[in-house]
Amino acid sequence: MSWIINLSRREFCKSGALLGGGLVLGIHLPAGLAAAQEAKTAAPIIPNAFIRIAPDDTVTIIINKSEMGQGVYTSLPMLVAEELEADWQKIRIEPAPVDPVYNHTQWGGIMGTGGSTSVRSSWEQLSKAGAAARIMLEQAAAAVWNVDAQSCRAENGFVVHSDGKRRLSFGALAEKAAQLAVPQDVAVKQAKDFKVLGTVKKRLDTPEKTNGKALFALDVMVPGMLTAVVARPPVFGGTVVSVDDTAARKVAGVKDVVRIDRGVAVVADHFPAAERGRQALNIVWDEGALAGLDSSIQLQQYRETAATPGAVAAQRGDFTAGLARAAQKIEAEYHLPYLAHAPMEPLNCVADVRPDGCEIWVGTQLQTTDRNAAAAITGLPPEKVILHTTYLGGGFGRRAVGDSHFVSEAVQISKAVQAPVKVIWTREDDIRGGYYRPAALHALVAGLGADGMPVAMRHRIVSQSIVKGTPFEGGLMKNGIDDTAVEGASDSPYAVADFLAEYHMAPAGVPVLWWRSVGHSHTAFVKESFIDELAHAARQDPYEYRRKLLAGHPRLLAVLDRAARKASWGKASVPGAFQGIAVHESFGSFIAQVAEVSVDKKGGVKVHRVVCTIWANHL
Amino acid sequence: MISLNINNKNYQVEVEADVPLLWVIREHVQLTGTKFGCGIGECGACTVQIDGEAMPSCQITAKEAEGRKITTIEGLGEGHPVQLAWIEEDVPQCGYCQSGQILQAVSLLAANPRPTDADIDAAMNGNTCRCGTYPRIRRAIHRAAGKPGQGGKP
Numbered sequence: 161m162s163w164i165i166n167l168s169r170r171e172f173c174k175s176g177a178l179l180g181g182g183l184v185l186g187i188h189l190p191a192g193l194a195a196a197q198e199a200k201t202a203a204p205i206i207p208n209a210f211i212r213i214a215p216d217d218t219v220t221i222i223i224n225k226s227e228m229g230q231g232v233y234t235s236l237p238m239l240v241a242e243e244l245e246a247d248w249q250k251i252r253i254e255p256a257p258v259d260p261v262y263n264h265t266q267w268g269g270i271m272g273t274g275g276s277t278s279v280r281s282s283w284e285q286l287s288k289a290g291a292a293a294r295i296m297l298e299q300a301a302a303a304v305w306n307v308d309a310q311s312c313r314a315e316n317g318f319v320v321h322s323d324g325k326r327r328l329s330f331g332a333l334a335e336k337a338a339q340l341a342v343p344q345d346v347a348v349k350q351a352k353d354f355k356v357l358g359t360v361k362k363r364l365d366t367p368e369k370t371n372g373k374a375l376f377a378l379d380v381m382v383p384g385m386l387t388a389v390v391a392r393p394p395v396f397g398g399t400v401v402s403v404d405d406t407a408a409r410k411v412a413g414v415k416d417v418v419r420i421d422r423g424v425a426v427v428a429d430h431f432p433a434a435e436r437g438r439q440a441l442n443i444v445w446d447e448g449a450l451a452g453l454d455s456s457i458q459l460q461q462y463r464e465t466a467a468t469p470g471a472v473a474a475q476r477g478d479f480t481a482g483l484a485r486a487a488q489k490i491e492a493e494y495h496l497p498y499l500a501h502a503p504m505e506p507l508n509c510v511a512d513v514r515p516d517g518c519e520i521w522v523g524t525q526l527q528t529t530d531r532n533a534a535a536a537i538t539g540l541p542p543e544k545v546i547l548h549t550t551y552l553g554g555g556f557g558r559r560a561v562g563d564s565h566f567v568s569e570a571v572q573i574s575k576a577v578q579a580p581v582k583v584i585w586t587r588e589d590d591i592r593g594g595y596y597r598p599a600a601l602h603a604l605v606a607g608l609g610a611d612g613m614p615v616a617m618r619h620r621i622v623s624q625s626i627v628k629g630t631p632f633e634g635g636l637m638k639n640g641i642d643d644t645a646v647e648g649a650s651d652s653p654y655a656v657a658d659f660l661a662e663y664h665m666a667p668a669g670v671p672v673l674w675w676r677s678v679g680h681s682h683t684a685f686v687k688e689s690f691i692d693e694l695a696h697a698a699r700q701d702p703y704e705y706r707r708k709l710l711a712g713h714p715r716l717l718a719v720l721d722r723a724a725r726k727a728s729w730g731k732a733s734v735p736g737a738f739q740g741i742a743v744h745e746s747f748g749s750f751i752a753q754v755a756e757v758s759v760d761k762k763g764g765v766k767v768h769r770v771v772c773t774i775w776a777n778h779l
Numbered sequence: 780m781i782s783l784n785i786n787n788k789n790y791q792v793e794v795e796a797d798v799p800l801l802w803v804i805r806e807h808v809q810l811t812g813t814k815f816g817c818g819i820g821e822c823g824a825c826t827v828q829i830d831g832e833a834m835p836s837c838q839i840t841a842k843e844a845e846g847r848k849i850t851t852i853e854g855l856g857e858g859h860p861v862q863l864a865w866i867e868e869d870v871p872q873c874g875y876c877q878s879g880q881i882l883q884a885v886s887l888l889a890a891n892p893r894p895t896d897a898d899i900d901a902a903m904n905g906n907t908c909r910c911g912t913y914p915r916i917r918r919a920i921h922r923a924a925g926k927p928g929q930g931g932k933p
Contacts, residue, residue, distance in 0.1 A: 229874070365874065
């Protein structure tokens with residue numbers, strides 16, 4: 161992916177991501193692909209929007225998911241290669257352009273990456289794409305040899321005939337195969353027949369991530385490009401009252417100072433000049449409604465809220481009656497802070513707005529949303545906005561923003577200065593820039609029976625909603641419950657007869673966003689910490705205590721038992737260390753951990769060892 | 780005008796003397812394998828070698844780097860034993876910090892051809908990986924240890 165650097169735009173368009181293409185299984189050919197294919201008649205060919213086979217036998221898999229370290233540039237090709245019977249050494253990858261054919265299969269009309277869904281949501285789609293392409297190659301070989309297609313079988317990048325004498329490479333067959341009708345209802349393998357899936361493949365992106373060639377958006381250089389930094393309000397929701405940019409404009413290298421909706425942009429020929437220009441700005445801010453926001457006051461408000469009933473997220477039996485019958489009552493409160501994603505690559509975006517079109521280079525998790533935001537700002541039709549997905553230097557959810565702010569800034573500035581612009585966020589911009597994991601207050605009450613086991617439990621959560629007021633509200637918010645705030649708590653697997661989970665949506669203000677495991681990042685901690693409190697109160701072993709409450713959850717039990725066994729539960733390997741155990745399910749994966757921790761005389765905590773077991777199999 | 784020797788090549792760059800070397804490497808010389816992470820020498824993403832010693836390029840000015848031998852990830856080429864060990868152990872995830880990790884590891888091995896886990900942890904402490912590839916980094920350094928040519932000079 162190093163081709164962007166220092167290419168002229170013309171060269172770029174010739175060599176860019178939009179070359180070649182082929183047919184789509186029952187769907188239209190992406191406009192970009194069709195145009196590019198027309199322009200380059202020698203374009204390699206084959207069966208669908210996800211696979212291209214070139215005469216030199218390389219098999220290019222077009223990836224509609226963003227590679228941010230989670231391995232989609234390897235795992236998704238594995239799905240295709242399994243069914244295609246491709247030679248793994250010939251596999252190449254290419255990031256997909258924005259087109260409906262590349263939409264997320266579960267997200268209703270947008271292309272994007274997140275929610276631990278990439279492999280799960282692509283499995284059937286890519287398996288079937290691979291299988292269809294393989295069938296077409298086999299049919300093409302049958303036609304060449306004038307034999308029955310049943311006697312032709314793909315293996316390791318070739319189609320071989322059952323006579324054992326004839327074989328043709330995928331590359332030799334690709335052009336012929338592309339003329340065939342795409343089979344619509346293809347069978348895929350049973351797990352027992354897998355050759356690729358379930359094996360360990362080296363990541364396809366490793367070599368270029370060890371020699372400096374992997375291209376992140378921050379590395380994109382477009383001819384004539386300027387670099388911008390943005391002075392954003394010191395308080396979330398603040399606005400600019402006035403700007404004195406006299407000194408900023410005098411900084412060597414500063415080309416322009418531009419007001420945009422989120423602040424004031426300083427545009428320069430290089431980053432250091434832009435940053436110096438920003439420091440020289442004199443801005444009067446209206447700090448807005450959140451000027452007095454204070455973490456301690458917010459915590460107090462959350463506590464007061466938590467003392468009142470919230471919206472019911474989950475209910476079994478009758479908590480109040482159950483608690484009244486309990487022999488012992490345990491209460492606990494947990495306060496979780498706002499957390500920044502802090503990806504290693506600070507946010508950035510390159511935009512080139514021209515009268516006739518717009519090009520964007522960005523490490524994003526929501527391509528369609530960002531593309532559409534650019535279309536709205538420029539007034540261009542969406543198809544005139546070309547978005548190139550680069551590698552992401554970490555995402556963790558920070559690059560999946562419904563308001564497209566870090567793309568919109570670049571588009572606005574480029575439009576204003578009529579030149580390609582790269583907006584760079586400094587680390588300080590990133591950390592204080594908001595879009596945090598929401599702070600949360602959890603208030604829990606449980607009643608234990610005479611045997612020490614919980615008979616009633618109430619889990620109340622106060623936090624801002626991540627999805628309220630965003631394009632995702634419709635899908636993720638029901639009856640006043642933000643599912644991302646209660647996931648992992650409302651669906652607690654522990655067998656407590658009288659159970660109640662409640663949610664209070666805290667007032668909006670600080671921008672919040674999905675952060676890594678989203679709700680589970682706080683609910684798993686609280687759920688597991690509290691069950692430990694109950695075990696402690698009951699004077700029972702926390703591992704055995706959990707086991708008793710997890711009947712009917714074989715996978716959770718399996719990982720819990722294995723972690724306990726592998727960690728020699730009850731016998732810390734480090735003298736003076738203590739063991740702790742936890743188990744949780746999120747996003748279809750089941751995980752247990754045993755940590756060995758010691759506490760020194762000053763209260764300092766040292767983690768010596770963590771044994772982790774996970775059930776992440778094909779379900 | 781400042782002259783810099785980067786990867787055994789001389790560059791004349793029109794840049795103010797106090798601009799951090801990082802930005803000269805990235806924006807003027809356009810070697811973008813060296814990454815910006817924090818700008819204050821805390822994360823190690825911008826690590827380069829200066830006269831064989833790994834250091835964060837955001838903490839040295841262009842002027843200070845003049846006349847010294849600067850090696851970036853591009854200067855290692857593609858077949859350096861540390862790079863090969865990185866590939867063998869499949870170290871990178873997002874990959875953003877890895878140029879700095881690799882150059883730091885090359886310097887470590889030049890000074891200490893057989894580092895222990897503790898030596899590795901101490902030497903690599905200034906290089907943050909948000910993906911948490913540390914156990915694989917350790918394995919890769921052990922793998923590269925003792926191989927010919929793993930020294931500080933590519």
